[in-house]
Amino acid sequence: MRLAERYAAAVTDHSRLVIAAVLVATLVVGAGAGSVDGGLTIAGFSSDSAEAAALDDIERNFSVAGENTTTAQVVVRGDNVLTRESLLDTLRFQRAIREDESINATLRDDQPTLGVSNVVATAAYYESRGGGGPPPSLDAQIDQLESMSEAEVEATVDRVLDPEADTRGDPYALLATSYEPGSTTASGRILLVYQDTTGAAADSLPEDVTAAQLELRELADTELSATDHFVFAPGIVDEESGQATGESFALISPVALLLILTVLGIAYRDAIDVLLGLLGVALVLVWMAGFLGWAGIGITQILIAVPFLLIGLSIDYALHVVMRYREASVDDPGLDPRAAMRRGLAGVVVAIGAATFTTAVGFLSNAVSPIASIREFGLVSGFGIAAAFVVFGLLFPALKLEIDGLRGRLGWPPNQSPFGRGERVGRLLSVGPELARRAPYVVIAVAVVLAAGGGVAATGIDTTLDQTAFLPQDSPDWMNLLPAALQPSDYDIKANAVYLNENFVQSRGGSQAEFLIRGPVTDPGTLDAIAAGHDALRETDSAAVRADGSLQATGPLATIEAVAAENETVAAMVDDADTDGDGVPDGNLAAIYDAVYDADPAAAAETIHRENGEYRSLRLSVALSGTTDTRTITKEMRGVATEMESGSDLNVIATGSPITSELVQRSLLRTLVEGFLITFGVILAFLAIIFRLRYGSATLGAVVLFPVVLAQAWLFGTMYLADLAFTTETAIIAAIGIGIGVDYAIHIGERFVDERGAGREPIDALTRTVEGTGGALLASAATTTAGFGVLALALVPSLQRFGFITAVAITYAFLASVLVLPSLLTVWERLDGTTADTSA
The missing domain is CATH 1.20.1640.10 (Multidrug efflux transporter AcrB transmembrane domain)
Known part of the structure; x- marks a missing residue:
């Protein structure tokens, strides 16, 4: 048998x-x-690449802006979102946010909300008082704009958005990239709401923060009902994705x-x-x-x-x-x-x-x-x-x-x-x-x-990863014919994400490239190499260009320039070290770094790493276009890193979430x-x-x-x-x-x-x-x-x-x-x- x-x-x-x-x-x-844990989690993918190690170094050795913070973005759209009434609407909305206990409890202490309306109202406030003094409260900002006529507000907008103006804040980072510099009209702007996530596990939001973001969306529908708007936040994305599933x-x-x-x-x-x-x-x-x-x-x-x-x-x-x-x-x-x-x-x-x-x-x-x-x-x-x-x-x-x-x-x-x-x-x-x-x-x-x-x-199949491809989309029209109990909800989350990526410069971690610059970072020519990197970034499709034509970048050059604008000692040292008059210090870099640390240690720690009195590395970050795929980003950012290394003894590694994601994708x-x-x-x-x-x-x-x-x-x-x-x-x-x-x-x-x-x-x-x-x-x-x-x-x-x-x-x-x-x-x-x- x-x-x-x-x-x-x-x-x-x-x-x-x-x-x-x-x-x-x-x-x-x-x-x-x-x-078995019944909750669906995102599979943990990690990489042992040099880029992943460099990103870990950046997170460990630099004071990264936005740590322990998540951001909700309130987008306002229309024919002109810079009118007096539109600006006042978002200021009053910010007041409603603070008056909502569940939302207010999650807000960070330092400047929890930021929008063009704050920049305009603050500028008008200082101008009415001859300049100087502490920043105005939110109520003072509202009172200021309410006391002004439409023409006066438009004039203030004109001065604030003048490309040659030295405006407090950064309004161009909050405007749609289609905005024409110097114009007093715009089709879109963003209000940022910052929430504290201290103590939360990596890649997850506390329940109260998620609940607050959902509450924020409902509040926006009430307070901004006369305005075309939407709220985009990670908690909302997670909630709608789960609901759609x-x-x-x-x-x-x-x-x-x-x-x-x-x-x-x-x-x-x-x-x-x-x-x-x-x-x-x-x-x-x-x-x-x-x-x-x-x-x-x-x-x-x-x-x-x-x-x-x-x-x-x-x-x-x-x-x-x-x-x-x-x-x-x-x-x-x-x-x-x-x-x-x-x-x-x-x-x-x-x-x-x-x-x-x-x-x-x-x-x-x-x-x-x-x-x-x-x-x-x-x-x-x-x-x-x-x-x-x-x-x-x-x-x-x-x-x-x-x-x-x-x-x-x-x-x-x-x-x-x-x-x-x-x-x-x-x-x-x-x-x-x-x-x-x-x-x-x-x-x-x-x-x-x-x-x-x-x-x-x-061999011609695309292998790039588009994160918006995972977001739920609105149901087809024929589903509206189904019985009410079976009709799905309306989902605009994917359309909103696409709109953000196409119309605004995003500064989220997933939308930034980072450069870790190591080696003799105090040698003459180091900052010139970084300046060459800035020029190379302008030639890429990946780096996002703001409405005023500038890059949204943070690095040692920007840090030194910002500190020098507020500190005469640093400004004098920079002028002395700029031998060719191009605005970039050519030598005496260790002393300049020291002066920057003395003048503003918090700002210096974001881009200049000092350990035991020795300067070990520098950090340059740049916002990326939301419409560029990770393969192109990786290729172009590596090219920029090579440009910075050229003719120097520096070691430059291009990294950031899009690049490490691309490398993990390839590895998988x-x-x-x-x-x-x-x-x-x-x-x-x-x-x-x-x-x-x-x-x-x-x-x-x-x-x-x-x-x-x-x-x-x-x-x-x-x-x-x-x-x-x-x-x-x-x-x-x-x-x-x-x-x-x-x-x-x-x-x-x-x-x-x-x-x-x-x-x-x-x-x-x-x-x-x-x-x-x-x-x-x-x-x-x-x-x-x-x-x-x-x-x-x-x-x-x-x-x-x-x-x-x-x-x-x-x-x-x-x-x-x-x-x-x-x-x-x-x-x-x-x-x-x-x-x-x-x-x-």
Whole structure:
């Protein structure tokens, strides 16, 4: 008796013991599910690059502006947002902010709000009092503008925004880049609201700050109701993203469940089998959740892909077990249910086991990744795939036997008709064997040409990361026709983010490039090198240009200039050290740095690092254009760093959040691509060994795997045509196509050699294969494609991409297995000449 037959006999002869053992194991493993952190977190990606180390140095050694602070941006738009009434509206809004206890409690102590209205009102206040004195309070600013006429306010705006004026504050940083310097009209401006986040964990906001930002948005709708405006803040982004995800699933889940139940109902034509299959899926997910808890792994956005993979495999495994059981009953009506299950399980367990091993090992290859989130993805996927075998290779057949026995005793016999043997379905599935009989080489040639096209297209797939691509977007108009309970909310967060990026210079950490300048930073020529860097920045597309044509940059030159403007001693030293009259000190830099530190240590600490009396490094930061991708930013900023190093002994590293994100993205993609290659290598070796031992042909393993390679190439070509970037997100989703594709191909290949071993001619063997196993694959593919394809209706772009890519990957895996693989097997038989032997 073969090993597969002995296994099937053990499961069917001891079905109740198997059920009890697996259920106990499920309770033990599933007990860990209670320890899983239910909150979705962003996967922690880190890099050991020089750029990441430089950014750490900057954060550690420099007093970075905005530390322990988050910023909400209130954007005001209109034909002219510089009118007296518009400026007063935002001043009164600031007063309302302070009067709101929940918001006020989160504001930082020093200048919690800042806008053009404050700059104009303050200038008018000083002018009315002859200059000098402490800054006016907010109430004094409001009183000042209320006492002025429209013409007087316009005149003050004209003086404040005069490019030649020495204005207190920086109004150009708060105006849209479309503003014409010197004009008294503007189409947009920003009010900044600064909130204290002291003590908060990195990359997270305290709950009270998030709540205050949501309250701020409601307050703006009340106080600025007559003005076109919006509030953009990280807490609002998180809240709306979570809400959009919830509303998407509330809309999609019933549709997806209905589609899945409909397809499974058509395939099984037996409600009990449908429920048993869904029960098995639920148990697999319990095993996965239990593993997460026992292993102490939290849920991240990457791990969201794992349940979808497991659901797809589970549905597939259940269909194969049931359909082979039914085939055995139909082929030999004299068999009792236990014998039929024994024969059916023996015929399918090798394929399920091989698919489980190859898929699990493939995903486990990610466990060697240096990135923790990818390691967790590999471990959880591998364990979940193994759990799918335990549930559907042990529990499910044993449980079905017992349920069917009970149904027989109750006079409610189960449906025993295999899905693929139906006349219509059979004709559809027989296309592959018919093409294999008539023109196998043509089929292979067409498939390879399409794959080659996909491979070429893959080289042109964008790999840049656009953060706005993850923000929820407004629902299509047709969703307004849905019942009120299902209608989603309106989401402007993505449009608002795009507007900010296109119209304003952003100074958030994610919108800045940093330069860490190390080496002999007191040598003559150091500041000239930095000045050359400023000039180089102006020539880039990445550096943001303000309305007045200047860069929004902070560095030692700007620090020295600002301190010199307030301190005569520093100003005199700078003049003496500027030997060529270009405004940049050429020598005596150590003394100048000393004088700057003495005059304004806080400002000096932002751009000049001093340790034990020795100057170690300098920092230059520049705001970036929100419309430039991270790849371009990285390339251009590295070029600027090279320019600063040129002709000096300085070491300059371009860094910042966009650059480190780009490098992490490259590292992740490289890791995932390497994982793909390892996966294919491991699967190829395993299949070669298995088919060599069982059927005497190692080459059959490569033949079975080849359609999976073709399907992946088709998928990449489709991603290119659909203008989808190849990012970590899409790469992980594409891994699902590999996992399910290998499963489909192994089932077809294993069944074919079984049929050949039973004495059938190649085409007859292929026909029985695709009508039997192919029928289960069709039902599985249709179920998972329909279930995940409806994610295209989601409001969150990442869910839309997930649904589209998963559906396409599964469709291509199915087509490659039932259309291309039959022709490959036909040609393999002609060339290899190996006689299938199933006696092993």
